[in-house]
Amino acid sequence: MPDPVPDPTLPARVRIHEVGPRDGLQNESALVPVEVKAEFVTRLAAAGLRTVEATSFVHPKWVPQLADAEQLMPELAGLPALHPGLRLPVLVPNERGLDRALAHHASDIAVFASATETFARRNLNRSADEAMAMFRPVVERAGAAGVPVRGYLSMCFGDPWEGPVSPAQVVRHGLQLLEMGCSELSLGDTIGVATPGQVTGLLAAFVRAGVPVDRLAVHFHDTYGQALANTLAALRGGVTVVDASAGGLGGCPYAKSATGNLATEDLVWMLHGLGIDTGVDLAALVATSGWMARQLGRPSQSRTVRALLGPSG
Template sequence: MSVPSRDLPSRVTIYEVGARDGLQNEKALIPTETKAEFVRRLVAAGLPVVEATSFVHPRWVPQLADAAELMSGLTDETSGLGDSARDLPVLVPNERGLDRALELGLRHIAVFGSATETFASKNLNRTLDEQFAMFAPTVERARGSGMDVRAYVSMCFGDPWEGAVPIEQVVDVGRRMLDLGASQLSLGDTIGVGTAGHVTALVEAFVAAGVGVDRLALHFHDTYGQALSNVQAGLRAGITTYDASAGGLGGCPYAESATGNLATEDLVWLLTGLGIEHGVDLASLVATSTWMAEHLGRPSPSAVVRALGGRPADTITP
């Protein structure tokens, strides 16, 4: 049952990360065609943004070694997506990754930074300050080529090595990423320790620093079961873009305590119940996550997928 609230946004954009963030940790290599079918199904389910892969070095994330092959196949006229596949975002770690994205004519990239010194060292092999010098030429070249650039910032709510992360430190890192030329900043609760009050305080701090809520996105993990509560805090603060992963797949490969992402189905169920438009066909999405779970050989961690999987599509309504 949908019970709209006048105090919340009327529409939300779901930024689907399942095909990249969701699959990157899988140890058994998934066939490229299975990944391509996963992307096609996610797009067909009505998700407005589907991040497809990452041009990271295969040594660091072997699962995504086929990024160029995947994107070449998706942009082919016979794929069902054709030129529209060039609008699927891809993560690029540096200029070499950008070169590969440019060669394929892609139009949206993302870079991935850190709010903490330790994670910057472990994930990027840079200090907190050095990461900006690494990102600057990538963002500048991408923007100069007409690309849109999104910036992720990880460890915004807590770090497994450093503990609590000062809000002012997150705001400083985030503003510097935006100043490089990113159009949107995704604030990541990488290890899932965030709580609703923390979400409110962080968004308020960004607004006080001159960053509009329209430039912010939120990326939650459900380690402590707080992801949906945190989404509600974000909605009340005016945030209208949320990252989520179909079936709750994924986590960060460089932080062992980073468990599954917020499941897209769980987010859709919440938004529908609040009367917030999102454009996603829940039945199609549940079927997609059930299909992928079968390929991975284990059940989906999403509560909604577990509740609705196997039910006739015409009976799946919140």
């Protein structure tokens, strides 16, 4: 790639929170074999990613693509010893999910909340506040066990039923997750409608509410081609943790023509071009996404993967 041109107004290092094995694969129509999932996580770790969200302990009825979490976790047990600093978070929906995650010695967990009422009821079958009440004992128990908890907050910029979402509404629900004990809050543009000005405004609203920006992460979808622009706006606002999915895997079923998560390769290309350290070997990551695309039988959604490996990805 071209020589980097550092920008002194941006962070020197960004931690990428890789969500492909969980958020990406849970949207696949076909079931991916557990050995392929294990190889995917292994390759991502070898490429230098140090936070790889591995799976979800959601009831198989709701997410059958991740029904093999109990089989996958033992396959990954030796990875942190091979890659010091590697974290393998798992998503849990409730205390039953937490019990399963702790039984498999999960190093980190995450809970998934909504900033809007309609999405909370459609995705969690309860109001936004009722969902928060369900998460509180999960977060408290995990904290007591020494397991850090990440809070995801979805629909932070727009909702397909409710339309634009106010920063005040997002901050209110975000504060609930932080106050119950989440160590990090990931702000999700679930249907990919945000623009950079909105990102800057939402971050400023959290800072005004007393939330240090180092407690915040961002999670963008690229429905309207704004994910990298939004990421750059977040970096200018002081954010240093960015969610992304290898090969752009994943998407939101509620956004027409949604193109999925921000591709990790596209993010790394931009960050490295800005002289920002990620610890990621781009060539190894691109090879991994090309390999995964072949397992899934379709080209990668990442522009960087296609540029470097050809249109077949």
